[in-house]
Amino acid sequence: MRPTRLDHRLLTAAALSAALLCLPAGASASEPGPELERLAPGQVALADELVVRYEGEAAPETVPVADGELGSTLRELRSDPSVRWADPNPVASASGLPNDPGPSGRKGGWTRVQWNFLAPPAAGERCTAKAPCGVNAPRAWQLLRKSGHPWGRRANGRRGPVVAVVDTGVAYRSLGKRFRRDPDLAPGAFVPGKSFTGHGSLPLDRNGHGTHVASTIAEQTDNGRSVTGLGQGLRVMPVRVLGSDGNGSAADVASGIDWAADHGAKVINLSLEFTPGFDSCQGLRVVCAAIRHAHHKGVFVVGAAGNAGIDHAQMPARVGFAVAAGTIRGCLSSFSSRGIDVAITAPGGGVDAMDAGSQCAREQGGPGITQLTLAKGQSERFLHFGYPFYEGTSMAAPHVSAAAALVLSSGVLRKRLGKRPRPRQLGEWLACTARAPFDPAAASFYGAGLLDLAAALDPRSCPQL
Numbered sequence: 357m358r359p360t361r362l363d364h365r366l367l368t369a370a371a372l373s374a375a376l377l378c379l380p381a382g383a384s385a386s387e388p389g390p391e392l393e394r395l396a397p398g399q400v401a402l403a404d405e406l407v408v409r410y411e412g413e414a415a416p417e418t419v420p421v422a423d424g425e426l427g428s429t430l431r432e433l434r435s436d437p438s439v440r441w442a443d444p445n446p447v448a449s450a451s452g453l454p455n456d457p458g459p460s461g462r463k464g465g466w467t468r469v470q471w472n473f474l475a476p477p478a479a480g481e482r483c484t485a486k487a488p489c490g491v492n493a494p495r496a497w498q499l500l501r502k503s504g505h506p507w508g509r510r511a512n513g514r515r516g517p518v519v520a521v522v523d524t525g526v527a528y529r530s531l532g533k534r535f536r537r538d539p540d541l542a543p544g545a546f547v548p549g550k551s552f553t554g555h556g557s558l559p560l561d562r563n564g565h566g567t568h569v570a571s572t573i574a575e576q577t578d579n580g581r582s583v584t585g586l587g588q589g590l591r592v593m594p595v596r597v598l599g600s601d602g603n604g605s606a607a608d609v610a611s612g613i614d615w616a617a618d619h620g621a622k623v624i625n626l627s628l629e630f631t632p633g634f635d636s637c638q639g640l641r642v643v644c645a646a647i648r649h650a651h652h653k654g655v656f657v658v659g660a661a662g663n664a665g666i667d668h669a670q671m672p673a674r675v676g677f678a679v680a681a682g683t684i685r686g687c688l689s690s691f692s693s694r695g696i697d698v699a700i701t702a703p704g705g706g707v708d709a710m711d712a713g714s715q716c717a718r719e720q721g722g723p724g725i726t727q728l729t730l731a732k733g734q735s736e737r738f739l740h741f742g743y744p745f746y747e748g749t750s751m752a753a754p755h756v757s758a759a760a761a762l763v764l765s766s767g768v769l770r771k772r773l774g775k776r777p778r779p780r781q782l783g784e785w786l787a788c789t790a791r792a793p794f795d796p797a798a799a800s801f802y803g804a805g806l807l808d809l810a811a812a813l814d815p816r817s818c819p820q821l
Contacts, residue, residue: 402444402445402509402513402514403421403423403426403512403513403514404420404421404423404426404513404514404515404544405418405419405420405421405445405542405544406418406419406421406426406429406430406433406442406443406444406445407419407442407443407444407445408433408439408441408442408443409439409440409441409442410438410439410440411437411438411439411440415539416441417543418445418542418543418544419433419442419543419544420543420544423514426444430442430443430444453467453494454466454497454577454578454584455578455579455580456577456578456579456580456581456582456583456584457580457581457582458470458582458583458726459726459743463580466583466584469583469723469726469743470490470583470584470726471488471490471684471703471723472488472490472491472684472702472703472705472725472755473490473491473493473494473584473586474488474490474492474493474494475490475492475494475495475810476488476489476490476492476686476791476806476808479791479792480794481794482685482686482715482794483684483685483686483715483794484684484685485684485685485722488684488685488686489682489683489684489685489686489703489791489806490703491586491702491703491755491759491806491807491808491809491810492808492809492810492811493584493586493809493810495810496586496762496809496810496812496813497577499766499810499813499814500589500762500765500766500813503766503767503768503813505589505762505765505766505767506589507577507587507588507589507590508587508588508589508590508758508761508762508765508766509589509765510765515544515545515589515590515591516587516589516590516591516761516762516764516765517590517591517622517623517761517764517765518547518590518591518592518593518620518621518622518623518761519573519574519590519591519592519593519621519622519623519624519625519757519758519761520549520592520593520595520612520616520621520623520624520625521566521569521570521573521592521593521594521595521625521627521754522595522597522609522612522613522616522624522625522626522628523561523565523566523569523570523594523595523596523597523598523625523627523628524561524562524563524564524565524566524567524596524598524599524600524602525549525551525558525559525560525561525562525563525566525567525594525595525596526538526541526546526549526559526560526561526566526567526570526592526594527541527560527561527567527729527730527738527741528541528543528546528549528559528560528570528592528594529543529546529558529560531558531560533737534736534737534738534739535560535738535739536738536739536740536741538567538571538728538729538730538741539581539582539728539741540571540575540576540579540581540582540583540728541567541570541571541574541575541576541592542574542576542588545574545588545590545591545592546591546592546593546594547591547592547593547619547620548593548619549593549594549595549596550595550596550612550615551595551596552595552596552597552604552608552611552612552615553596553597553598553599553604553605553608554599555599555600559594559595559596560596560738561594561596561730561738562599562600562738563598563599563600563601563602563730564729564730564731564732564744565598565602565627565729565746565750566594566596566598567727567728567729567730568725568727568729568746568750568751569625569627569750569751569753569754570592570594570754571583571585571727571728571729572585572586572725572727572751572754572755572758573585573586573587573590573592573625573754573757573758573761574586574587574588574590574591574592574758575588575727575728576588582728583726583727583728583743585727585758586755586758586759586762586809587758587761587762587765589765590758590761590762590765593616593619593620593621595612595615595616596612597609597611597612597628598628604628606630606640606642606643607642609626609628609643609646609672610642610643610645610646611646613626613643613646613647613649613650613657614646614649614650616650616655617646617649617650617653617655618653621650621655622654622655622656622761622764623655623656623657623658623757623760623761623764624650624655624656624657624658624757625658625753625754625757626657626658626659626660626672626673626676626753627660627749627750627751627753627754628660628672628750629660629662629663629664629670629671629672629673629749630643630670630671630672631664632662632664632666632670634671635668635670635671635674636671636674637671637675640671640672643671643672644672644675647672647675647676648675651779654776654778654779655779656677656760656779656782656783657675657676657677657779658676658677658679658753658754658756658757658760659672659673659674659675659676659677659678659679659753660673660678660679660681660748660749660750660752660753661673661678661679661680661681661692661693661694661697661698661749661752662692662693662749663681663691663692663693663748663749663750664691664693665690665691665692665693665694665709666693666694667693667694667695667696668693668694668695668696668697668698669693669695669696669697669698670693673697673753674697677699677700677756677760677779677783677786678697678698678699678700678803679698679699679700679701679702679749679752679753679755679756679807680692680693680694680698680700680701680702680704680749680752680801680802680803681701681702681703681704681705681706681747681748681749681751681752682701682702682703682704682752682802682806683703683704683705683706683707683708683716683722684703684705684722684723685708685715685716685717685722686715686791686793686794686806687708687709687712687713687715687716687717688701688708688709688712688713688716688798688801688802689704689705689706689707689708689709689747689748689749690706690707690708690709690710690719691706691707691747691748691749692704692706692709692749692752693749694709694712694801694802695800695801698801698802698803699783699786699787699803699804700756700786700787700790700802700803700804700805700806700807701752701793701802701803701805701806701807702752702753702755702756702806702807703725703751703752703755703807704724704725704747704748704749704750704751704752705722705723705724705725705746705747705748705751706721706722706724706747706748707719707720707721707722708720708722709801711798711801712795712798712801712802713793713794713795713797713798714794714795714797715794715795724745724746724747724751725746725747725751726743726746727743727746728741728742728743729741729742729743729744729746730744731744732744755807755809756786756807758809759786759807759809759812760782760786762809762812762813763777763782763785763786763812763813764777764782766813768812768813768814768815769781769782769785771815772815772821784821785812785818785821786804786807786812787803787804787805788804788817788818788820788821789808789811789812789814789817789818790803790804790805790806790807790808790811791805791806791807791808791811792805792806793805793806
């Protein structure tokens, strides 16, 4: 979180605290692959989920199913007296853009607020508020369906790679009368997580930041509710290392990274920063050791470049894949750290930076990043959801984490290399497929350029690799 004066004093006094990096403020679908669960002629359902309505519950929920046990689990649930009904989760073929209404309540209204997911203008053309520099999610979703990996699922219909959200936790499940699951995050999308900071062992979100980050990665899409995520077929591992105030210690951050790497994460998202005084591993050896451990395990570590607006990525992103924030016009955000050690730029919203290129409306604002998350000011009852204003490199990083996981799920890079890509190779692919900044004179600030999710999933990209 870009600190207020009070936050700034707190961060300066707590030298090893980490802070949130945000400012609270269609195509035709191809036929599902043959390895999806086929129940009867013409009936295709997901192999790893059922939809269940329990007695006393107002709405149904999705229930994960172990491999090969769809039929037996369905029979068991239907015989349970506490279950009103249980059904398979059929596969729908999208006929165009997702129907999620967004805040407007109108079908497809997500396109009015999620500029960051839209298709950018043609290469070499200037991005504007009316032709935003989005990551081209609609084309990416089409490519995923064509490859037999809709929304990032595996070829057999099961959910794809695990992305660990090392953050304030996620509103991933309900608990008593104080905590409610985010209604647009599917229960089946989550793998077990862990908390490393206060308030019990469950990594439940008491802030809203971690839920926002997770929603960019995997909020449900084309379900007629709320807005969209980039890869609802992915899996999310909630790991809480930051408290309700958005702060956490270096030791807790490192423990969260280590735990995620050891428990099946393929991508780790770090939407957090240390103050600019900690610019190297010298004062953050425990965090750097954890990131090196993750790399050794083959995990791709994505970090937010930081909101200090300085000429290099902040820690811990400097030792991961550092993501700067861009605005609707494809300009660097004024708050975003940039330049040295930045790997790529992704949508983060905000005001255009003065020195970021001729396409920028200097010091002119733009929309932030919209996802459903916990509403502000809940006073210890975390039950209400909405669209509080967020912008920052925290919001940019999960675009790249989702992109990395979708590349792994689709197999596009594995087919090119003939083997599973290592983290370095995955980073090179995302960099190679990035969109060049409009103004070459400012290109060095942006890393490899602007994230292009559609290009990253296109097997024709980067023939030189």
